[in-house]
Amino acid sequence: MVTQETIDAERARLGLDRPLGVQFADWMVGLVTLDLGKSMWTDRPVTEEIGLRLELTMQVAIMATIFAVLIAIPLGTISALFKDTWVDYAVRLITIAGLAVPSFWLGMIIILALLYWFNWLPPITYTPIYVDPVANISQLIWPALAVGYRYSAVVARMVRSSIVEVMKEDYIRTARAKGVFEKLVVARHAMRNALLPAITVIGLEFAFLIGGLVVTEQVFNLNGLGKLFVQAVSRNDFTLIQAIVMLIAVVFIVTNLIVDLLYALFDPRIRLGGK
């Protein structure tokens, strides 16, 4: 049996006996100095625990983004240009399905398919990209696909609706009237304007990918940030939970900032607007 003294001693050791305000102030000071305390479970510094796993998760997130952008932009554009034809319906069905299929289940299906057709299973141990790029990518591409499907579905829907909107604009009619090839109308006049809202969605979803990976890493047995988070939650490891939540918020803010800067890069109206 655990005695009350043991519990009290442990609370004192973890600093949980101090008033909430003091704990919060302590944490805020730690945040500024990047000292987020020690994990309540493993007793190792939180920053170290996160640092070990951040690389893997970021790589999967970036790969998923590349995949999603490569799929979503052509798919959304085709869907918009062939609006209300069977092509459009097919694409819309695929994208709505993308919002419905849970990424962890898709991951399991991918593993099954790999096993069935190639008799191959993704390795259990993680190989960093600078050790063996081929082994690394052949391992991480599958979870990237599993989360990338939903991602690309969200982006493709956005691309479709914004191109449909843009194609109604006067400058598209002007471009056509002056005899610009239809391909150029789409590529130069429509796409540049339609991609702005798409960039916002890509950025938002990228920031949220860290969350999506929480479940998918479990399926592929990847020791990433998501798995760490789930472990922290099931172990009530609050210092670790706080740190990861803070990190996710920081990723979100930084991504938003980058999106805003990209806006200025892509849209001269925004870049020159202030002058």
Add this chain to the structure above:
Amino acid sequence: MAGAVSQPNVTYAAPKRRSALAMFCLAQPLGAVSGVAILIMLFGGVFADFVAPYDPLTIDFGAMLAPPSWEHWMGTDAFGRDIFSRVIYGARTALTIGFFASLFGCVSGAMIGVASAYFGGRVDMVVQRFIDVMLSFPIIVLALVVVAMLGRNLLGGIDINLVFAIAIPIVPKVARVVRSAALSIREMPYIDAARAAGFGHMRIILRHMVPNVAAPFLIMFTAFIAQAILLEASLSFLGLGVTEPTPAWGLMLSGNASDFYREAPWMILFPGLAISVAVFAFNLFGDSLRDWLDPKFKV
């Protein structure tokens, strides 16, 4: 009606009166199909005791990991439990949690949104910044944090805290949308009239503003049932949602299933399909509802 007018030879026949339901089915065939799918799930969930061929909890080691057959349509799991029956009972779990989480999330979100728009000024500022903070987290992260903070609290077989955990990420999203709808309603003359008549804040909000945001509310309520089902499945999959032996789709994909699914793919195939179909149906139904209600209720 439009057809009758465009043909010059036809005398003006009295427009056929159709029920709202028939109109919806005609205008939104996909919505009607998804509506039927939802009704089937609802029927299966409510009458699971009569529909399911087996008890979802009965362990039968004689039929462990049996592939789909006439006795077990979707095969059995590692404990010999009938997967078809567990999928049907899983619908009950998913729909109950999905419904209550979405209801709670949408009602509180709508209340906050309407109140924030109605009071405006400093109140609105503070509430909206708080919502900004909540919106900057992926819903599953927010739900996991709530799970970590609240722990478990079973009430009538359903984990109330799980419902809260799923509902809380819904609140800011609904609040944001409802607020923007309510902002334009606030400027309506009838709100001024109500204020001039000396009605209290509560009465104006509840009787005059809330009914006017009913359309976006209904659409979001349907769509967020889909989100809630998906989130419940994810949490259960992680072992932080519904717990064994309660049949839940997400739970059926974890635990034993993750050890055996390579040998017995039916263990994960059908529960995963059930999640996908349920989320797909509610999403599509919400979309159709929006397309159908939007022209009427454009704010």
